[in-house]
Amino acid sequence: MRTLGKGVKFIAVVAIIALVVAGAWWLWNRAEHKTITAEFASTKGVYPGDSVRMLGVDIGAITDIKAEDGKSKVTMEIDADQPVPADADAVLVAQSLVAERFIQLTPAYDGGEQIHDGAVIPTDKTAIPVEWDEIKNELMSLSTALGPTDDNPDGTLSDFVDASDEMFDGNGQRARRTLEELSSTMETLSQGRTDLFSTVQNLQLFVSALSNSEDQIVAFSGRLASVTDVLNESTGDLDNALIDLDVALQDVDRFLGNNSDKITRGVDKLGQATNVLRDRREEVENLLHVGPTAMANFYNIYHPYQGTLNGVLAPQWLSNPMQFVCGAIQAVANNTAQSDAQLCQSYLAPMLNQIAMNYPDVKLATPRTPTAAADQIDNGQKPGTQTPPGVQPPSDSPAARGNDVEAGADLTSLLSPGGGR
Known part of the structure; x- marks a missing residue:
């Protein structure tokens, strides 16, 4: 019995030691590794023990692969000190047809939250390579579709080559x-x-x-x-308006057809007039610049205060009539213009110089009109104020009176209102 008791104790001690070692190893392994599960649509060509990489560097290995719910769940252990982004993707990489495959975690960690132990990467964040069998099947389907059939013994590819040859023939x-x-x-x-x-x-x-x-x-x-x-x-109103517009356009068309020649001549004459205005632009500008002042001066000739027209004729040519007449003869620009101008200066100059003057001594009898009343004058010359010498004072009566001129003893008294000045 003692021997049996010692054996049981020995087995119990060994079991406890094994449990302690297993627990220590499990704790050490959890401290050194993270467990991650990735769900793939297929895991053909990959097995437990294959490497897990990031940027081509091994960071762990596949520990288990199992099918569940139509998906392949791959359990991986990676180094705990290797940072992996929380939203990492898992890609099954096949370097060639026969080389071993591995799982690549991407992208590389550049800051932020890291993936935690026990994380699951879903199917929409995993990718698998195209299998050679799928490529072969697609190529077979393509060759069958392009090859000869019962309806087309030559095949679609042959027809395409013939059509391409005809299309590019001579069009290189x-x-x-x-x-x-x-x-x-x-x-x-x-x-x-x-x-x-x-x-x-x-x-x-x-x-x-x-x-x-x-x-x-x-x-x-x-x-x-x-x-x-x-x-x-308003469709009805618009229709009526369009009908009226159509009638008006027809009338305009008939008018233009019946008067096209006249309109053409009128436009031509208008164009000529416009050209004249364009050529005489400087003169027109001067006229518009001087015209208002001249009209205002002409308006100011009449003085209702005295009932007279006051103004001076100042023809420029009267100051030198010889130059005016002889210059006009020379401006004819014919063969004898120069000699005729010289003869004008020789024979007519003495006579023309006799009538040279700055202002012609021309006087007119003023029209018999009513003068302005006292209350109609606003220039400072009110009745009772001092009147300038030689100027008839305004009437004290508000009624207008005629401009009566008494006949004088000479012609000057008749021509000048108010007598000679």
Whole structure:
């Protein structure tokens, strides 16, 4: 019994030691590794023990693969001190057809939250390579579709080659130029990619502005609908207006047809007049510049206070009539103009110089008109004020009176109102 008791104790001690070692190893392993599960659509060619990498560097290994719910769940252990982003993707990489496969975690960690122990990477964040069998099946399907059939013994590919031969026959230079122009176009697009991106950004800003202006767009659409309703309700009036417009246009067409020659001549004459105005632009400008002043001066010739016309004739040519007459003869510009001008100066100059004057001594009898009344004058010369010498004072009576001129003893008294001055 003692021997049996010692054996039981020995087994119990060994079991306890084993449990302690296993627990210590498990705690050490959890401290040194993180366990991650990734769900793949398929795990063909990958097995437990295959490596897990990031940027091509081993950071762990596959510990278990099992199928569950139509997916393959791959359990991986990675180094605990290796930072992996929390939103990492898992990609099954096949370097060649026969080489071993591995799982690549991407992207590399560059800050932020790290993936935690026990995390699961779902199917939408995993990817698998295209299998050679799938490629082979697709190629077989393509070759069968392009190959000969009962309806087309030559095959679709043969027809395509024949059609291409007919299309490019004799058009090699054109095809070459087309490819060169296409290459230039692609190069231009490549050089202007910055502007292209700016255009896309501006388009995005425009779309954002439209989105932010939704209320205004809805209001504009409502107003446009209202205008459309008004136009729809006024269809009859619009039809009548268009009919009247059509009649008016027909009348205009008949008028233009019957008077086209006259209109043409009128437009030509108008063009000639316009050309004259254009050629005489400086004279017209001077006339418009001086004309208002001249008209105002002419208006000021009449003085209602005295009932007289006051003004001085100042023809410029009277100051030198010899130059005016002889210069006009010389301006004829014929063969004898120079000699005729010299003869004018020799024979007519003495006589013409006799009538030279700055202002001609011309006087006119003033018209018999009523003078202004006292209350109609606003120039400081009111009745009772001092009147300048030689000026007839205004009447004290508000009634207008005639401009009576008494006959004098000489011609000057008759021609000058109020007597000689």
